[in-house]
Amino acid sequence: MSHADRFLGRAGVYAAARPEYPAALGGWLGGLGLLAGRVADVGAGTGLFTRLLLAHGTGPGFAVDAVEPNPDMRARLEGSLEPEVAAGRLSVRAGTSEATGLPARSVSLITAAQAAHWFAPVPTLREFRRVLRPGGRILFVWNDWRGVQTPFNAAYREVVAGFSREDGELLSRVPESELPGFMPGGFEVRTFENPVRFTRERLHALAGSVSYLPAPDAPEFSAMTRRLDGAFERYGVDGQVTLTYCTHAFLGRLD
Template sequence: MSISNPDRFLGRADVYASARPTYPEALGKWLALQGLLSGRVADVGAGTGLFTRLLLAHGAGPDFAVDAVEPNPEMRAQLETALAQKVTAGHLSVHDGTSEATALEPGSASLIAAAQAAHWFAPTPTVQEFRRILAPGGRVLLVWNDWRGVDTPFNAAYREVVTQFSREDGELISRVPENELPALMPGGFTLQTFDNPLPFTRERLHALAGSVSYLPAPHHPQFAEVGQQLNSAFEAYAEEGHVTLTYRTHAYLGELGQKA
């Protein structure tokens, strides 16, 4: 994450860990089949470790390990606690850093990954840092879960609530528009997409709303009104105690290219 952005998520680490969408197993299997999870992976903007878990579950080989880089101290603590066994085993190292200053060794990463994070990165200093830590022939992977653009009745109902209370254009800050991605992957990229429908209880749905930076935080007085609107949407569409918010996972695999 850019140095200016970690504070946006202070106080949200608990709801982030409990509510944010996970990533589809199909993505992990695809990365493994591409041979991308056999070396050292830098997981930049790792948050509470949701994507880190997928990397660890599908990585293999004697050289495989993950360096999780996260500037937010609360999220970094969540990650370290939840994945303490992986740290002890030497499969995971956790670092206080940003996309512009990762604190990783030069040429140490065979893959640099950023899931649900690169829309916070400042492209020019990020690419400079990525070129420093990426090994020759290494790749860059940018991943986003996004429920927007998926046409289901509950997705539409959830969008109505988000639009009503959003402090800013959440659609614009949820992921980097594809026409702007060359600034982060100047050597070119390809796209793979994966369906990712996820069940949400009422409690998890409230926690999801509390975890996103463009809605009022859980301690904000307006958050109670957000909850009321979410309850109405939940009651209209719930089956067997949950609703399904359908995400599409976008995985952009690219290269940094040669420095001009």
């Protein structure tokens, strides 16, 4: 199964449940002047991070090329952001980190949010060198609830561990020690708090959007959601629980 195929049939729950990204991250990028040129958002999924880029991008030279291999996610992204496509601020294309389909030296920033752990370093770096303009930057971002110590985070982790088909922790993001394979010129790190409120239904959808957990049409899905309901009932307040994420941002260079 290809990495893109792991998410076939999950675009709806992905768009409905996955956490957004903190506005402070967009403000930081804008303050550095990185959202005034053309941006390639690689592995854009349903467009959660694309929206942040569009919200903070400024100037006549700004636009986003959203690159996504999964056809379901690509269609949802394009449909939900149709006004931005019509305005010329967004284009959506099929592609991967190894073959974006973008012209050479066409973008000043490459971003990958919740996606770079699926990239093969050598061919990806080759493609980044091809499409980045001189002095261009690379940004990898992950929302990660692991490592945040709250009672509900611990309860959610227990459920995930019981139903994971693979080592989800290894699949969640690129270890910092391996980032030089994508950013050989070095990188800086920023973290942002990102607590997210979940209803029971959104929590179910969140679990269904995760590639290493049972999909919504899998036989094990109902057992998993029953376990989630138990955690929800223990920690929910006014019909919601808080799963606390930390947003990790790695901003690097090629040289």
